[in-house]
Amino acid sequence: MRLTLRRRVTLSFGFGLLVVTSVLAFATWNLATGSMLRQREASATRQAEVNARLVERSPDLGTLLTGPDSAILVLGPAGTRTAGRPVDPARLPAGVVEHPPATARTTVDGLPALVVTRPLADGAVYVELFGLQQLDRTSTSLSAVLIAGTAGSALLGAALGSWVSNRALRPLAELSSAAGRIAGGDLHARLPDQDDPELAALAAEFNSTAQALERRALRDARFASDVSHELRSPLTTMVNAGEVLRRRGDHLPGTAGTALELLTSEVDRFARLVADLLEISRADQTDDPAPEEIALDVLVRTVVATRAPVPLDLEHAVVPGDRRRLERVVTNLLDNAERHAGGAVLVSVRVLGSRVRLEVEDAGPGVPEPLREEVFERFARGAAAGPGSGLGLALVREHVHRLGGRVWVEDRSPRGARFVVELVLRSSDG
Amino acid sequence: MCVRVLLVEDDERIRQALCLALSDEGFNVGEAGSGEEALPRLEAEPFDVVLVDLTLPGMDGLEVVRTLRERGDLPIIVVTARTDARDVIAGLEAGADDYVTKPFLAGVLAARVRALVRRRGPGREAVRVGALEIRPQEGVVHRAGERVHLTRTEFRLLLELAGAAGRIVTREQLLHKVWGYDYFGDTRLLDVHIRRLRRKIEVNPDDPELLLTVRGSGYRIRS
Numbered sequence A: 001m002r003l004t005l006r007r008r009v010t011l012s013f014g015f016g017l018l019v020v021t022s023v024l025a026f027a028t029w030n031l032a033t034g035s036m037l038r039q040r041e042a043s044a045t046r047q048a049e050v051n052a053r054l055v056e057r058s059p060d061l062g063t064l065l066t067g068p069d070s071a072i073l074v075l076g077p078a079g080t081r082t083a084g085r086p087v088d089p090a091r092l093p094a095g096v097v098e099h100p101p102a103t104a105r106t107t108v109d110g111l112p113a114l115v116v117t118r119p120l121a122d123g124a125v126y127v128e129l130f131g132l133q134q135l136d137r138t139s140t141s142l143s144a145v146l147i148a149g150t151a152g153s154a155l156l157g158a159a160l161g162s163w164v165s166n167r168a169l170r171p172l173a174e175l176s177s178a179a180g181r182i183a184g185g186d187l188h189a190r191l192p193d194q195d196d197p198e199l200a201a202l203a204a205e206f207n208s209t210a211q212a213l214e215r216r217a218l219r220d221a222r223f224a225s226d227v228s229h230e231l232r233s234p235l236t237t238m239v240n241a242g243e244v245l246r247r248r249g250d251h252l253p254g255t256a257g258t259a260l261e262l263l264t265s266e267v268d269r270f271a272r273l274v275a276d277l278l279e280i281s282r283a284d285q286t287d288d289p290a291p292e293e294i295a296l297d298v299l300v301r302t303v304v305a306t307r308a309p310v311p312l313d314l315e316h317a318v319v320p321g322d323r324r325r326l327e328r329v330v331t332n333l334l335d336n337a338e339r340h341a342g343g344a345v346l347v348s349v350r351v352l353g354s355r356v357r358l359e360v361e362d363a364g365p366g367v368p369e370p371l372r373e374e375v376f377e378r379f380a381r382g383a384a385a386g387p388g389s390g391l392g393l394a395l396v397r398e399h400v401h402r403l404g405g406r407v408w409v410e411d412r413s414p415r416g417a418r419f420v421v422e423l424v425l426r427s428s429d430g
Numbered sequence B: 001m002c003v004r005v006l007l008v009e010d011d012e013r014i015r016q017a018l019c020l021a022l023s024d025e026g027f028n029v030g031e032a033g034s035g036e037e038a039l040p041r042l043e044a045e046p047f048d049v050v051l052v053d054l055t056l057p058g059m060d061g062l063e064v065v066r067t068l069r070e071r072g073d074l075p076i077i078v079v080t081a082r083t084d085a086r087d088v089i090a091g092l093e094a095g096a097d098d099y100v101t102k103p104f105l106a107g108v109l110a111a112r113v114r115a116l117v118r119r120r121g122p123g124r125e126a127v128r129v130g131a132l133e134i135r136p137q138e139g140v141v142h143r144a145g146e147r148v149h150l151t152r153t154e155f156r157l158l159l160e161l162a163g164a165a166g167r168i169v170t171r172e173q174l175l176h177k178v179w180g181y182d183y184f185g186d187t188r189l190l191d192v193h194i195r196r197l198r199r200k201i202e203v204n205p206d207d208p209e210l211l212l213t214v215r216g217s218g219y220r221i222r223s
Helices: A004-056 A094-098 A135-184 A197-247 A255-282 A296-305 A321-342 A392-402 B012-024 B035-044 B063-069 B085-093 B107-119 B153-164 B171-179 B185-199
Strands: A069-078 A078-085 A102-109 A113-118 A123-133 A292-295 A312-314 A318-321 A343-352 A356-360 A405-412 A419-422 B003-007 B028-033 B049-053 B075-081 B098-101 B127-129 B134-137 B140-143 B146-147 B212-216 B220-221
Touching: A004 A069, A004 A102, A004 A113, A004 A123, A004 A135, A004 B063, A004 B220, A069 A392, A078 B098, A094 A113, A094 A123, A102 A419, A113 A321, A123 B012, A197 A255, A197 B107, A255 A392, A255 B085, A292 A321, A296 A312, A296 A321, A296 A343, A296 A356, A312 A392, A318 A321, A318 B063, A321 A343, A321 A356, A321 A419, A343 B185, A356 B085, A392 A405, A392 A419, A392 B171, B003 B012, B003 B063, B035 B063, B049 B063, B049 B107, B063 B085, B075 B085, B085 B098, B085 B185, B098 B107, B098 B153, B107 B171, B127 B140, B127 B153, B134 B153, B140 B220, B153 B220, B171 B185, B171 B220
Parallel strands: A312 A343, B003 B028, B003 B049, B049 B075, B075 B098
Antiparallel strands: A069 A078, A069 A123, A102 A113, A113 A123, A292 A318, A343 A356, A356 A419, A405 A419, B127 B134, B134 B140, B140 B146, B212 B220
8 A cells, every 4th residue: 555645754754763863862872871881890990909908908898898789709718708798709700700800790699790800919819899780770761761762753753744744735635625626516616825936836727727617617507598598588489379279279180280289298398498407507606595494394295285196204304495496306306206207106204313314216117326326417318208308307416415415316125216315404403 | 357467578479479378368468568668558548467577678677567566556477587586586676466487388377367366355354463454355454543555465465464363374375375376486476575565564674573484384473
């Protein structure tokens, strides 16, 4: 898997700082502990030198002890004298004891110590142990501080990397979100002005492209709207002249009557198409009035009451929205079921948490999987064969989007299709 | 009774087709090609309803509606090819009782006309609502003893609401009873009329005390 640019920058900042600080920490630790040990060795050696001379003159070892961890042994042919911490001479490193003067680090009974040996005049060997716990503790805490510092700086580096990459990538994120919004249909999306001259050029280019796209879409919509407007006047003449003729259809038997019937029914379809075209081109442009609260169950019942009866299963639900749009949604879904599936078999309104679903079910042939997006397109395939305008479901989608909801079609068992409109409930309900 | 309708429309073909179709519906149809031609005829002849196209040459359709409304309460239906909310609302605000958008069937228009010229129901008692006194038989409304001038549609709207005696009347009921909409109608029609009615009967139309909105369902009169 490839890491995102942001993550890579974050990781490299963190890793880079980790490497640099750990090298520094390691060097610091080495230098500091080495120098401390050398100092200790030097002072211990001097101390032992002095002590060895004193032992030659005075046999009392006790007064020479330097601390609780230290020990003094005098190993002579006459026997062994000790003072301080009890130490078994056999456990001292043999080389140091046998060849004085010598200095060595060792561990005696689990405690770190420095052993210094000096030959005495009478052939005996003076051995002094200096405890190194103090030094060990110091170097342990030094290493703890250094490790913590290294880890901290790595984290700091990662945080810095993340911040820097966020800052550097913000225009890119804005660009992708704006492009996404445009792709999703929001043609008003624009990039904010950029301070960086390189980005400013990109943003300006993007914005002018988006603006051109928006103008183009508006021009197309206006064209459809203008055309429909121009068609309205002749259509008014045609449908009404057709109506006058239809009333007298009985006087036109045979071929002429059939032709008249064909003509008037096509004029009606034409009128519906123009009305839908106008509505969809208007839906792109006009802004809604302030949303009112609408009882969806009542609205569905009212719409269904004007048509062929359909079984209803309605829960009470109040949605904010535009009544005209909701009525069109319900009407068009019912029209669609009538045209393609012999009529709806159930209309239901169901509350699901903070959302409400309006479902129109039919027992027709259903909508095959690959066409489920396409049926909501304007002039979708298949619509041309029917008596509809080919815009009914496109209008449904348009209105549902305007109402802030979603619409889709799914299978109904055992057969048929279920058109689902999902809307947000009134906020106080959910 | 033969309903006399004046059709004010500049497109001659539409005028002819509508004339034929409305005559088929049983109306006596007069024609006028412009506002300038229509206004004198309306003064001279007794029409029951006037249909005004909003886009007229010369005097604008809205201007014709405004002039007619100043003259009296002759029912006016606006005929428009423009369906933008602004145009429809402007027509209704100017005083139109109803509107239809092209293309429309004469049958639909005829139903609207019939709803507007419907005779008042059999004699009903005067109704009192707050400071309002409604006398259905005479078709007049008084507020605190002073006559309030309502159009016939406004009057019918008020009467429907007052008749419910404080119960909620839904939008659909009002559209059906006042305008004869079998099909659910446009909310703008009702909204504008309610606004106009409030301006005439409320002390403060922005804070109504008599004609109350019931959110999500309709309207009611405070009894």
